[in-house]
Amino acid sequence: MTTNLLANELKLPCGAVIKNRIGKSAMSENMGSKGGNSNETLNKLYERWAKGGSGLLITGNIMIDHTALGEPRNVVFEKGHxxxxxxxxxxxxxxxxxxxxxxxxHPGKQSPKFLSKRPVSPSAIGLKPPLNRMFNQPRELTEKEIYDLIERYAFAAKISKENGFTGVQIHGAHGYLVSQFLSPRHNQRTDQWGGTIENRMRFVSLIYQAMRKEVGNQFPVSIKLNSADFQKGGFTKEESMTVVQHLSEQGMDLIEISGGTYEVPAMTGREKAVKESTKNREAYFLDYCEEVRKIVKTPLMLTGGFRTSKVMNDALASGACDMIGLARSIAVNPEFPNDLLSGKNVESPVKLLSTGLKFLDNIVPLEIVWYTEQLKMMGRGENPQPNMSPMKAAMNTILHIGMQGLKKVRAKEVVK
Ligand SMILES: Cc1cc2nc3c(=O)[nH]c(=O)nc-3n(C[C@H](O)[C@H](O)[C@H](O)COP(=O)(O)O)c2cc1C
Incomplete structure (x- = not known):
């Protein structure tokens, strides 16, 4: 390789400079202390990653309300905490x-039963089967609650800046609350928050403005956004482009492109939404990114599927994106960014996981639980174990969720 574009720095619209083009994309650590505080295990994990060479590390989900967690042991930033x-x-x-x-x-309706009795969402529409067995039916948010949530997002940004984070990212993807507002399938409100795409994006637009007010113009504010939900009646590619354009005009510093929801997990390449041809050539959402590049100048980070230095460099060279987002490859090899920066041709061995039992693969979110175990090992000061059996992670999860819930889902799967 003659020129390694991954090693170039990137200047953001706010003036901040990222030392290279590699961003560790968010991975929920589930490692906070009870009560939502950070702790020594997170310090250890992030020290390891910071030494690994990425220019940017984005934390996993940090929640804005301790009564609405996406996963157990999320870190929480809220008033009084x-x-x-x-x-x-x-x-x-x-x-x-x-x-x-x-x-x-904020997870909205994607808060599991054992964490939320009655989650909230723009509309009282539950997740489709079999997820409705693991997630309770949500209730519709009131307008007062919506404004309160916007303030909470902004407060979390303020806390981030005050405590030494060098930027913030709104999680606007993967079917969480912001993504629920954007989707006509999940948001069927008839007031100013629902209906047209202009109304559906009001929530995220006001969150951005409120955050910007708290952190000022010289602090990076970013969003992770779906290219699409890949669901019938869901958030489309065209609508996503409208949101990108709007947020760009508002002054967003970096837009990270992903896709999918819990119902259609395209973000990890497991779902059919990602075409075989696309999977083979890495970078699940590259086509979309190429289209977005034509309409905005805002720096774009593309995440999902990248494994080889060649494809990463090609994506940067084409101008489709400005940063490469990596998650699983860095979970099993925290040194992967340094390897990429060395200029050698390198490839991550990460592949889709399987227990060997199809019904089990369908009910356990293996891509999440197996990798979370890797993060926990690093949090304990150990090395990740790329050879760990997927079955072991699946069994640990089942023990955790409890046999009761599993029995119901399994019965349904076997009947199929
Ligand atoms: C264990 C795990 C946890 C994740 N948690 C988050 C999260 O908190 N926020 C988020 O935006 N994406 C999350 N993701 C998705 C990743 O950021 C990324 O979009 C996805 O894994 C595709 O990138 P990759 O092919 O490089 O792994 C998670 C992925 C994994 C494997």
Whole structure:
């Protein structure tokens, strides 16, 4: 390789500079302390990643309401909450001139039964089977609650800046609350928050404005957005482009492109929404990114499927994106960014996981649970174990969720 574009720095519209083009995309760590505080295990994990060479580390989901968690042990930023470790965490993650951004999120209806009795959503529409067995039916948010949530997102951005994060990211993808507002399938409101795409994007637009007011013009504010939901009646590619254009005009510093929801998990390439041809050539959402590039100048980070230095460099060279987002490859090899920066041709061995039992693969979110175990090992100061059996992770999850819930789902799968 003659020129390694991954090693070039990137200047954002706010003036901040990222030392290279590799971004560790968010991975929910599920490692906070009870009560939603950060701790020593997160410090260790992020120190390891900061030494690994990425220019940017984006944290996993940080929630804005302790009563609405996406996963157990999420870190929470909300009023009245004090986290004495937070500055230690940001110190660890910003070593080596690394940017560390907090990903701010609310799960909406994607909060599992054992965490939320009655989750909230733009409309009272539940997740489709078999997910409705694991997630309770949501209730519709009131307008007052919507404004309160916007303030909470902004407050979390303020806390992030005060405690040493060098940027923030709104989680606007993967079927969480912002993504629920954007989707006509999940948002069937008839007031100013629903209907046209202009109304559906009001929530995220006001969140962006409120955050910007808190952090000022020189602090990176980003969003992770779906290219589409890949669902009938869901958020489409055209609507996504309208949102990108709008948020760009508002002054967004970086837009990270992903896709899918819990119902159609295209983000990890497991779902059919990602065409075989696309999977073979890596970078699940590259086609979409190429189209978006034509309409906005805002820096774009493309995430999902990247494995080889060649394809990453080609994507940067084509101008389709400005940063490469990596998740699973860095979960099993925290040194992968340094390898990529060395200029050699390198490839991550990451492939889709399977227990060997199709029904089990269908009911356990293996791509999440297996990798979460890898993060936990690094949090304990150990090395990840790329050879760990997927069956072991599946069994641990089943034990965790409880046999009761599983029995019902399994019965349904076997009948099929
Ligand atoms: C264990 C795990 C946890 C994840 N948690 C988050 C999260 O908190 N927020 C988010 O935006 N994406 C999350 N993702 C999705 C990744 O950021 C990324 O979009 C996806 O894994 C595709 O990138 P990859 O092919 O490089 O892994 C998670 C993925 C994994 C494997």
């Amino acid at each position: 004090s986290d004495e470790n937070l500055k230690e965490w940001t110190k660890a993650g910003t070593q080596n001139n690394t940017h560390l951004w907090a990903q701010i999120n």
